[in-house]
Amino acid sequence: EVQLVESGGGLVQPGGSLRLSCAASGFTFDNYAMHWVRQAPGKGLEWVSSISASAGNTFYADSVKGRFTVSRDNSKNTLYLQVTSVRAEDSAIYFCAKPSLFGYDAGSFDSWGQGALVIVSS
């Protein structure tokens, strides 16, 4: 059974940083690209970032480009999102998601974590 478990969320001050983690199990992690999707309170879904299986390709939403960095450690089956220079509008639940197919651009997300809540406030 595929499991994705996010951690690292919490309260962070504007301008601050934190690192989100997503521990994966139940599938061959290094075969799949991985994605981060966020959802602000009461709002819709926003794709944030993607990383290819080998970490050779990364992609970001314009809203986070230059501030967020996606990475992965395939030896630990873990996906990361380094969040820096946070703003109030970054407050959201951050989900990691696994695509259903191989390929760096596989964009149908068939498995999701439960999400990690990030609150940006002073």
Add this chain to the structure above:
Amino acid sequence: DIQMTQSPSSLSASVGDRVTITCQASQDIKNYLNWYKQKPGKAPKLLIYDASNLETGVPSRFSGGGSGTHFTFTISSLQPEDIATYYCQQHDSFPYIFGPGTTVEIK
């Protein structure tokens, strides 16, 4: 970037009704369009991938169609457990934009 619109933003229908949601892309995305269901406090769930393919385990009352820029999502007979918000998502090119969502309620 590709923009996605959905209509309606919300709807109320009776159990057993046929419900249709539309999703429009700002440019041709071929059939790279997915539909997700999300209940409050839960992660989204993939229902339809590549416009018309039913994800494994999803009830057959759900269906999708369309290609290019215009897509539809249909629940053939609305059930109480279908109360949720439904999102379309394009995956033709980055950034993978989601539609704004359609909230489905029972009348």
